[in-house]
Amino acid sequence: MEDFTCPRCRTSKFQNPSLKMMVNVCGHGLCESCVELLFLKGSGSCPECRIPLRRNNFRVQLFEDPAVEKEVDIRKRVLRDFNKKEDDFESLLDFNNYLEKVETIIYNLTNNIDIIDTNKKIEQYKKDNKEQIQKSKNKLGREEYELEEMLEMEKQIEQARKQEIQQEEIEAKKKKIREKEALLDELMFSNANAQNILETFAQQAKEAQVEKAKAPPKSSHFSTGIKIGGTSHNPFMVPIDEGPLYQYKSVTIQTNGPEPPNDEEIVSKGFINHVRSETEQERAGGFKSNIACKRALQDALLGLYHTRTSFA
Amino acid sequence: MFPTSTQAKHWMYSSEEELNELREKTNLKHIQVYGRNVNDSNKYEYYLTPEEEKIMLKHYELRLRDFCKRFQPPMPRCVIGTSFHYFKRFYIHNSVMNYHPKEVMVTCIYLACKVEEFNVTIQQFVANIKGDREKATDIILNNELLLMEQLNFHLCIHNPFRPVEGLLIDIKTRSTLNDPERLRPGTEQFLERALLTDCILLYSPSQLALAAVLHAASKIHENLDSYVTDTLFGEEGRAKLMELISAVKAIRSIVKMVDNPVDKNQQKMLDKKLDRCRNPEYNPDSEIYKKRLQAMLEDDDDLYQAITSNVDEFNSSALNMSITSP
Numbered sequence: 001m002e003d004f005t006c007p008r009c010r011t012s013k014f015q016n017p018s019l020k021m022m023v024n025v026c027g028h029g030l031c032e033s034c035v036e037l038l039f040l041k042g043s044g045s046c047p048e049c050r051i052p053l054r055r056n057n058f059r060v061q062l063f064e065d066p067a068v069e070k071e072v073d074i075r076k077r078v079l080r081d082f083n084k085k086e087d088d089f090e091s092l093l094d095f096n097n098y099l100e101k102v103e104t105i106i107y108n109l110t111n112n113i114d115i116i117d118t119n120k121k122i123e124q125y126k127k128d129n130k131e132q133i134q135k136s137k138n139k140l141g142r143e144e145y146e147l148e149e150m151l152e153m154e155k156q157i158e159q160a161r162k163q164e165i166q167q168e169e170i171e172a173k174k175k176k177i178r179e180k181e182a183l184l185d186e187l188m189f190s191n192a193n194a195q196n197i198l199e200t201f202a203q204q205a206k207e208a209q210v211e212k213a214k215a216p217p218k219s220s221h222f223s224t225g226i227k228i229g230g231t232s233h234n235p236f237m238v239p240i241d242e243g244p245l246y247q248y249k250s251v252t253i254q255t256n257g258p259e260p261p262n263d264e265e266i267v268s269k270g271f272i273n274h275v276r277s278e279t280e281q282e283r284a285g286g287f288k289s290n291i292a293c294k295r296a297l298q299d300a301l302l303g304l305y306h307t308r309t310s311f312a
Numbered sequence: 313m314f315p316t317s318t319q320a321k322h323w324m325y326s327s328e329e330e331l332n333e334l335r336e337k338t339n340l341k342h343i344q345v346y347g348r349n350v351n352d353s354n355k356y357e358y359y360l361t362p363e364e365e366k367i368m369l370k371h372y373e374l375r376l377r378d379f380c381k382r383f384q385p386p387m388p389r390c391v392i393g394t395s396f397h398y399f400k401r402f403y404i405h406n407s408v409m410n411y412h413p414k415e416v417m418v419t420c421i422y423l424a425c426k427v428e429e430f431n432v433t434i435q436q437f438v439a440n441i442k443g444d445r446e447k448a449t450d451i452i453l454n455n456e457l458l459l460m461e462q463l464n465f466h467l468c469i470h471n472p473f474r475p476v477e478g479l480l481i482d483i484k485t486r487s488t489l490n491d492p493e494r495l496r497p498g499t500e501q502f503l504e505r506a507l508l509t510d511c512i513l514l515y516s517p518s519q520l521a522l523a524a525v526l527h528a529a530s531k532i533h534e535n536l537d538s539y540v541t542d543t544l545f546g547e548e549g550r551a552k553l554m555e556l557i558s559a560v561k562a563i564r565s566i567v568k569m570v571d572n573p574v575d576k577n578q579q580k581m582l583d584k585k586l587d588r589c590r591n592p593e594y595n596p597d598s599e600i601y602k603k604r605l606q607a608m609l610e611d612d613d614d615l616y617q618a619i620t621s622n623v624d625e626f627n628s629s630a631l632n633m634s635i636t637s638p
Binding site: 253254255256257258259269270271273274275293295296297298299300301302303304305306307308 | 479548
């Protein structure tokens with residue numbers, strides 16, 4: 001939006017950093033001060049396309065491309081009437097056809113294709129589905145209302161918690177002062193050793209802290225229904241059916257020959273003495289001479305019992 | 313692990329007779345598919361006989377070995393072994409008259425280099441080939457996929473070289489033989505000759521290794537019999553011992569029979585005969601092949617279809633040439 005200029009007064013973002021672009025239903029932009037000036041009376045025509053516009057239809061431009069702005073605007077308007085949900089249709093295909101229809105209308109309006117026809121279509125639809133539109137609107141209203149209520153509740157809970165915390169802090173401060181006083185009293189009037197008294201008080205303070213830590217963690221609700229903290233089980237967690245646990249079965253080597261020596265035997269029976277030891281680089285890569293030795297011995301022994309068979 | 317490998321499952325045969333039978337079948341099928349118009353009695357005047365195919369293959373196996381030995385940079389033995397396996401497997405189910413062994417041979421080696429992790433680029437590779445290198449590059453790269461397909465993508469080969477190392481370690485550890493390293497030259501020589509025979513398709517790599525080691529021992533007048541019977545097989549293996557002894561004997565006798573190089577005159581004659589009866593569809597010098605390749609490159613489906621429809625007609629008949637693995 002940096003290089004944006006108002007088409008009427010040619011003010012740009014560079015000249016006036018607080019420049020605000022406004023847009024109306026026709027999709028042509030205008031800066032805020034020009035809107036003030038031109039629409040002093042509350043209505044007027046767009047300086048570019050001469051369409052009659054009302055002042056309170058002007059909005060702050062959110063998108064760089066005014067055409068997008070226009071489309072968003074039209075979409076909002078069209079969807080107010082075309083407010084069917086997937087549940088209102090018998091099959092997914094019907095619903096998709098309906099969505100396709102809505103998109104076509106929006107596209108036509110945005111790109112000025114068949115405006116008269118399209119508007120007629122919208123009117124017709126409005127007439128045909130009057131009842132349904134109203135019902136859906138109500139439904140939508142109810143949902144919104146419920147959400148608001150939930151947010152309100154959340155706010156209240158939040159406040160209550162804040163108060164609680166404050167209360168606790170005051171309490172803690174008071175307690176600290178009391179303890180300090182008690183310690184001073186003790187030091188002043190007791191006959192016991194000062195060192196001992198200090199130690200017992202330190203002990204007590206520590207215990208109190210431990211107790212505090214043991215207090216149950218507080219839980220908080222959110223409007224999304226997710227509960228954080230607390231010990232109760234989360235109702236939204238679906239238990240996962242894991243099935244039987246995986247059990248490792250060691251691989252059995254099909255030898256078809258004499259049993260080759262295992263890792264220990266390679267060392268203990270001295271096979272390892274007849275291969276060259278690995279170099280430093282090989283060891284770094286994890287290649288040890290007993291691996292090569294074992295492989296050679298396995299290859300030598302496996303398949304010795306091989307008998308010729310026919311595959312024909 | 314050899315016992316669970318595709319090599320053990322799909323590419324081991326029971327006898328030389330079985331192999332020869334399969335090869336004869338391949339030869340017969342080729343002639344039946346492509347030589348319908350040729351009279352049965354004189355078909356071998358034009359086409360190669362199974363015997364002649366065998367001689368051709370023998371000749372090219374020798375050339376394969378020499379090529380590998382002269383290869384720069386020098387290649388490890390397992391690449392040679394693997395190339396031999398590929399070459400032999402390919403011609404069990406394919407006729408020499410369809411795919412020229414000269415071309416399949418280099419492709420086998422090139423593929424073996426890759427599979428055995430012996431890293432050479434195609435440029436490095438064709439630098440070892442005399443003649444038109446560009447053409448050789450094309451042939452190798454075009455045939456590579458075909459080769460893999462015919463091998464059923466069973467590319468992992470168990471060669472007898474590592475088992476030999478294992479046996480030598482075992483002999484050094486568990487037998488009283490004096491300086492077992494003396495066995496090495498004899499063993500290597502034996503295995504090299506073994507690659508030229510069919511025994512790599514008949515016996516497991518460890519059996520081949522054992523036969524090689526025993527052969528080398530007998531050459532230097534040492535006796536490893538007690539090592540084999542007592543140490544290697546022991547109590548549990550006693551029952552299997554007879555089988556192994558006969559296997560070792562058979563391997564040694566097969567390897568002993570390795571023929572001398574093919575007679576040059578005969579080879580020349582066969583080369584000429586092959587040039588005449590070679591299937592032009594797979595001959596890179598023929599017009600049909602060039603047209604087909606061009607069509608393939610241009611992705612011209614119609615033209616490709618038109619050219620290949622002939623082949624499909626043949627193949628859809630009962631005489632199916634493309635053979636899936638046994």
